[in-house]
Amino acid sequence: MLHFELLATDPHSHARRARLTLNHGVVETPIFMPVGTYGTVKGVMPRSLAEMGAQIILGNTFHLWMRPGLDVVKGFGGLHAFEQWHKPILTDSGGFQVWSLGAMRKITEEGVHFASPVNGDKLFLSPEVSMQIQTALNSDIVMQLDECTPYETAGVPTSEDEARKSMQMSLRWARRSQEEFARLANPNALFGIVQGGMYEHLREESLGALAAMDFPGYAIGGVSVGEPKEEMLRIMAHTPHRLPAHKPRYLMGVGTPEDLVQGVASGVDMFDCVMPTRNARNGTLFTRYGDLKIRNARHREDHQPLDPSCTCHTCAGSAGVSWNDGGRGGFSRAYLHHLDRCGEMLGPMLASIHNLHYYLNLMQEVRDALQAGSFAALRAQFQADRARGV
Template sequence: MLDFTVSHRDGEARRGLLRLRHGEVHTPIFMPVGTYGAVKGMSPSALEEVGAQIILGNTFHLWLRPGTEVIEKFGGLHGFNGWNGPILTDSGGFQVWSLAALRNISEEGVRFASPINGDRLFLTPETSMQIQTALNADVVMIFDECTPYEIKGRIIEKDEAAASMQRSLRWARRSKSAFEALNNNNALFGIVQGGMHEDLRLESAQALDDIGFHGYAIGGLSVGEPKADMQRVLAFTAPRLAPHKPRYLMGVGTPEDVVEGVHQGVDMFDCVMPTRNARNGSLFTGRGDLRLRNARYRDDSSAIDPECRCYCCRNFSRAYVHHLQRVDEMLGAQLATIHNLHFYLDIMRQMREAIEAGCFQRWREDFLKKRAEGV
């Protein structure tokens, strides 16, 4: 089912091995996001080549299209999308929560109109567990309420954050009961909420630990709060999660955010940033970010990142990928995606090695300094 061991520690940073039903994951790790079951522009073999070990699928989107009854015919998402490694699915809560105008939240669950065809739908902890079981994800996330940072420009009050966190705890208990009733033998992760308040975060983390999950995620960050608040809550929460279970920071973030997360003891990350930015012509390099569509790269014969060993940087120039993106050739988005995902996965590899060697702090300072210097 699931086994997690931490082999090395360097400060709060951890080097570990997560065993899931579809394979092993070396941590810390970044998980590319495959919203509709595919990481945009990336075949499973291309994902393997950039070093992906585990990918993420979105329960909400797969539930609407193609629908769980289709994926069930293939025995789950692995049989459908051809990715043989581990898959983590989110609970659908975050997407439903993002539909602000279309939804109605009650204690039972969330009613909403399908953004595809307007059908009236109802998502609850129980239905989320049924869908994620049908998808046969290696890691299932509990159905929770993502506490917003602000509503219509007003920063939410502490009592609102507390009420939201308490509802998420009740939904966490229902999620676990439903998961067990379905005889699901994959892993189930709890999600710590509590907004920007340390005492609420601690209460949430302790209550989830009492319920008992295979791993713990930090939710409700990178939802519009100032960076300093995110870092404060992360630095408080991550080291307080169960030391022998995997820790996952949801939906975060820039390369600097990911390095900061590892520094605080987080093992798993996901974010659309590397894939989305690639399609928009924003490329990550060890010397800062590069706006590839800028006219200055029109005849630049160097690789996107001369220090990068990805398929794109080994074979193509900035000028060529710039050209492909300017004329909207799909290969332009694909090559940029290969590079950006390789960049994220390669810094994870470098961090794993630095933690093993006991030199993570020096690696971190060096990385941040070079990135800040710019291209």
């Protein structure tokens, strides 16, 4: 089940505020979706995710297929009970992970033959197999199997002809995914994925064909695959608002806070990215006033929180009161620097909580601004704050 309700639009951009109702709950958009590759958002308890405002998270079809395996997850009735997350879940198709295997896989019209990176077993992933796996996972949003068109191969950019052939095969796989999804009587929602590389006219051909198939929602794939930032921004500015206005639009694998705000302005409703948690584990923290490298020696004796305006548990403690509001709770930059230097696991856990809270709170502020008709002002203030520096 999927119901999409458009609530507000911005007169100065393609930004919009909407509500997405799925089998396991309601999602207010624009939304950022934390990535839970193996059935967990690394280092963050499900309860913490809910407390910081996460409405929907991701699961990774490929990795969950490898471990723990479908029999285990099916025994729990799907991912929700298995990982104790009872709000909506989106699963990817597994195509990107298989594509990432490089020489370990062979792509044909029928699907992808590859060797398991876990134990070397010979495996096969097709549109039909992907739908069967995702049906067993019982995710609220299922993604079609597509071929991720690379930006370049061995340093040579993908040609227009190569991008066209890849895109057209993804369209054929979309139809097969749709047919198998229907055969399985999956009660959830299947999204089609727009491909076409860095070629706008191929993107338009792809989205036109997918729109004719009448998917409940649409995603934009094939970005953040090694292309220069300006190329990604060009496709992001071109494609989202051309998708059906009465369906949700999802930009896959993007990105920085600036990318999210720009994506919203371009008409995107849903985002996901590993950046908040991956950067947290590597000591990079996102704040309202720019990015902070907690490993820098200048933080060794710093009593400030990561972000004085932040109300996450890391910055404000259990009371949730920021320094800007007179609060003195939370953990200091000096303490987080110490944890990082010592390799203590609490360090990346607290950093992940902060980064995810920052992303989710940013999307809440965007939703509020769209509802109030002040998105342009919020966007200008966001850019000024981020440029100010920590």
